Amino acid sequence: MTSSLYVDQTSPVHRLNPVTKLVALLCLIVIVFAIPHWSASALAVLLVIVPVAVISRCGGRLAKYSAALLLPILIVLVLVQGLTFPGGQTPVWQWSFMTVTAEGLLFALTIGARITALVLASILLVLTTHPGDLMSALTQRGMSPKFSYIISSTLQLIPSFQDRANAILLAQQARGLALPRNPLRRAGALLPLLGPLVLGMFTDVDERSTAMEARGFGSTARRTLLIPVPDSAPQRVARWVMPVLAAAAIVVPIVGGLL
Template identity: 40%
Template sequence: MHETMGTVPSSRIHRLNPLTKLTFAVTTTICAFAVVDYWWPLLIFCVVLVPVSIAAGVLRRFSLMLMALWIPVAVAVFLIQGFFFPEAHHVIADFGPLQLKAEGVEFAVQTALHIAVMMGGFFLLLLTTHPGSLMSTMSERGISPSIVYIVAAALQIVPTLNRRATSILHAQQARGQRIKGLYGRVRALVPLIGPLVLGAFTDVSERAAAMETRGFGATGRPTSLVAMADSTAQRLSRAVMMLCAAGAVTVNVWGVVR
């Protein structure tokens, strides 16, 4: 899903310093949420995120991840806000005791687009950055080990769960369980959830023991074996992105105050 440390990255985006890509993900998210409208996050997604994914050569994987994770969230937001948005009056359609209201649909569209930009920015970080590289870079900057671990764990949770779920499904198929078709996949969900959740707890316990053995949280500053390249241009670009994020927040606050 991302490049392996020690291999040659496949694009210039991959070779960027992980902090540059992390700053990009955070900036696009802040800028998207700063404007309460549907056209602004849509513009950021189409003009910024999609071209970057094309330049990185990860458009297909980027699209698949977004469809798999964003669509269920968008549907849930649409149903909840469309039918239960408070103080909504303009009814679009009636479904028995439930009423679909225009204000709720509008808010759901805005929220779903904001979430799409947030997911897209961090999916690009995930697809083009090895978590170990990001951890090493953040540690070199003197960031707290707890924060470094939280960020790295968040980046690895989706691919880790995906690999574990695939392994469980293969094991179930080897035992004779039929998973083909929609009905088979629905039936496979129940025996899948138990091993998936228990395996996640086991991973947490094993990882905690390994981190304690390796001196995680020690007061001394660790030395990284992998030096991540950085440049004046990248440092400048990170400063510009942070200014853009601060400007977007300022404009949003100013609009609320007025």
Template identity: 30%
Template structure:
């Protein structure tokens, strides 16, 4: 039995407690590697298509796929935060400091130019396309499902476990920090206020959080040893990926072929 993945009796629609991973949605039920191919092709097409039209089309395509997969609202919210927190900042920095001849206006040491605005728009949209592909991928494919797919394709179980445990450690540390902060708050310790107050409340949290993380690491090591993880015997899995249907293989092949053909045409014309 593979300790990578949770399991138990009785399969659910998303495979949380064992069985075949299925969400009842054709997009979300695609094989994790096929999803990666489709999103990579959309990103490449957006990057090689004349800008900024291709980049905008790529962002819109990600939103369309998210809606088709049933995760449109959460993905749109997260994508909007990335646009405001990353894309807008990159646009302002490039537009304000990039060299150009046509100055739009002057404000102190800043003199944005038309060329700088164009360069900032292209750069910010490029980053948003790449961020959109990664964000949408992990919104569609849980990490445990991706690791299962990679292990079934030949990746060593030790490598998939390390990757999954690394990503899981981030959420575990965050969860432990919230629990300790709530305990501190229940004891009357002030945890809200200005930056100095928050820092004083947060620093004492670090020790118990990291001690908890070390204890969890030891418990996982004992669990792996008890399940003969390194025995070399082929692993069984509580979760199973559904068989890839013909239409999915055909669609992925067409998308990949169209992407390669478009890139080839662009290279010939440049």
């Protein structure tokens, strides 16, 4: 069974060519990591990601998935960098031997803002892009079907892993597995499930490899797409403009002495 986080909608974002969205994601990541200030990432989230999420009507799911991924990372980042940042001179909070510095919090804010922009943009791409359309669009642009499949399959990795884990858990509960409410004991009860989960993923990889060989993925002949993915002239122009902006975000801070 093929799993995906894709949300089937008819919004303008969903109708964009998948290659355009993929290029936009890569360029956005380059920009927020190239500009050495947290405000660049914040502006990218507020001016780009949030409006796109509203237009695509995927804001609720984006908030749900991103919160589950980002909250643990950001909490650990603030604690670790706030307490252990080398060269921190301005204490903000101190208790016993622990001291949180302003420099550490600023560094954590910068890295956290970048990670937030990266995760939000990536999840939004997954929510608004069907994996099959992405693979077809990449193949249509001349990319090898093998590489197209690798990129497309990454969009299905997390939901596929989650579905398999849920199936194994339900099977074990049907055999009498009891899950205690205590979080530590619950984690201990779930550890034996990792074996069949990992082995099942290896089996799935082998089955997919066999299916790819049967469909001639190794062939060098030019393929004819059954359903071509629509593309437009403005999108083709945008795919050239966005890398130029990303390159400018790298060059300008260097020339301006900001790095």
